[in-house]
Every structure is written in structure tokens, then in C-alpha cells.
Amino acid sequence: MxxxxxxxxxxxxxxxxxxxxxxxxxxxxxxxxxxxxxxxxxxxxxxxxxxxxxxxxxxxxxxxxxxxDPLGDIDEIQGDYGFFSPHSWWPLFLAAASATCFLGLAVGWWMFIIGAFFAVPALIGWTFEYWKGEHAL
Structure with missing residues (x-):
């Protein structure tokens, strides 16, 4: 540091x-x-x-x-990097929708609205992917 x-x-x-x-x-x-x-x-x-x-x-x-520490090893600094879902499709859908939104900024607002229409469910799906129980989506 x-x-x-x-x-x-x-x-x-x-x-x-x-x-x-x-x-x-x-x-x-x-x-x-x-x-x-x-x-x-x-x-x-x-x-x-x-x-x-x-x-x-x-x-x-x-x-x-x-x-x-000049004599420190690389493995001393490793830590928990978080949880990453191994088989989730939601990031792919969210990336495609985000790309459509950014393309809409250059092409026209109508395309941005289409991208936002797909981005909102993809973001909600990725956020609540592992919710279980009575309030699961």
C-alpha cells in the first residue's frame, strides 16, 4: 500500500x-x-x-x-473475492441490454427505451437470482 x-x-x-x-x-x-x-x-x-x-x-x-513487506509472498495477500455464480445467464442478458441502451444514445432514444425495457428485468433477475422461500421471484 x-x-x-x-x-x-x-x-x-x-x-x-x-x-x-x-x-x-x-x-x-x-x-x-x-x-x-x-x-x-x-x-x-x-x-x-x-x-x-x-x-x-x-x-x-x-x-x-x-x-x-519486501520478503512477503504473493499468497499472503489473497483473500475472499466474493461469490460468483457459475452458471448464471443474467449477466449476458444485462450486457446485451446495456449495449442496446448505449447504442440508443448514438442512434435514437427509441432504441434506448427498448434496451431499458430489457435491462430492468435482467437486473432484477440477476439481483434476486438466489432468493429462495416465500418471496422468491
């Missing part, structure tokens, strides 16, 4: 440095400073520092992370 924290600091410093250079570079033109690029680089730098701050706070509260 320490390495990721340092990468966040590097991204933050890079963003602020490039914002300064970009601001001076564009101020030499006839139009003046190009504020969209400067503000975008400042926000990118703030994002890097925000990630570094979050990782620093998390590292302070937790035990020693196995990724910070």
Missing part, C-alpha cells in the same frame, strides 16, 4: 507542476491563459493527492500490509 500511496503523491505533484508550466506556456499567446487545461491539471493533481491521503489513512489504521 505504501507504493500505491507514493504513486498518488507523484501524480499529484506532476499535476500541479504541469498546471504551472501549462499556465505560463499559454499566457504567452494572444488569447491569454487557457483556463480549462490549467483547472483540469489542478483537479488531476488534487485527485492524486486525494488517493494518496486515503491510502495513508487506511495504512495507519490497518495491520502491516503484506505488499509492504
Amino acid at each position: 505504501l507504493a500505491m500511496e507514493r504513486i498518488g503523491v507523484v501524480v499529484g505533484v506532476f499535476g500541479f507542476t504541469m498546471a504551472t508550466i501549462y499556465g505560463f506556456w499559454t499566457s504567452s499567446t494572444d488569447l491569454g491563459i487557457e483556463w480549462v487545461g490549467v483547472i483540469g491539471l489542478i483537479l488531476g493533481g488534487l485527485l492524486g493527492f486525494m488517493i494518496a491521503w486515503y491510502l495513508w489513512m487506511t495504512r495507519r489504521r490497518l495491520e502491516v500490509d503484506p505488499s509492504d
Whole structure:
């Protein structure tokens, strides 16, 4: 986690440095400073520092992370990744419906509505796939 924290600091410093250079570079033109690029680089730098701050706070509260140990093994960091349904068809239907929705944004709203019509039941089916008992779908 320490390495990721340092990468966040590097991204933050890079963003602020490039914002300064970009601001001076564009101020030499006839139009003046190009504020969209400067503000975008400042926000990118703030994002890097925000990630570094979050990782620093998390590292302070937790035990020693196995990724910070230079002599640590890879299998020390493994954990529970969650439950994945081995034979579920719902993700395929939801992906097809989502692709239709995104295609509808480019083609027309009528296609988006068709995709949403298929996406809602697919999302409900995937969410409640393992519900059992009296309230099962």
C-alpha cells in the first residue's frame, strides 16, 4: 500500500507542476491563459493527492500490509473475492441490454427505451437470482 500511496503523491505533484508550466506556456499567446487545461491539471493533481491521503489513512489504521513487506509472498495477500455464480445467464442478458441502451444514445432514444425495457428485468433477475422461500421471484 505504501507504493500505491507514493504513486498518488507523484501524480499529484506532476499535476500541479504541469498546471504551472501549462499556465505560463499559454499566457504567452494572444488569447491569454487557457483556463480549462490549467483547472483540469489542478483537479488531476488534487485527485492524486486525494488517493494518496486515503491510502495513508487506511495504512495507519490497518495491520502491516503484506505488499509492504519486501520478503512477503504473493499468497499472503489473497483473500475472499466474493461469490460468483457459475452458471448464471443474467449477466449476458444485462450486457446485451446495456449495449442496446448505449447504442440508443448514438442512434435514437427509441432504441434506448427498448434496451431499458430489457435491462430492468435482467437486473432484477440477476439481483434476486438466489432468493429462495416465500418471496422468491
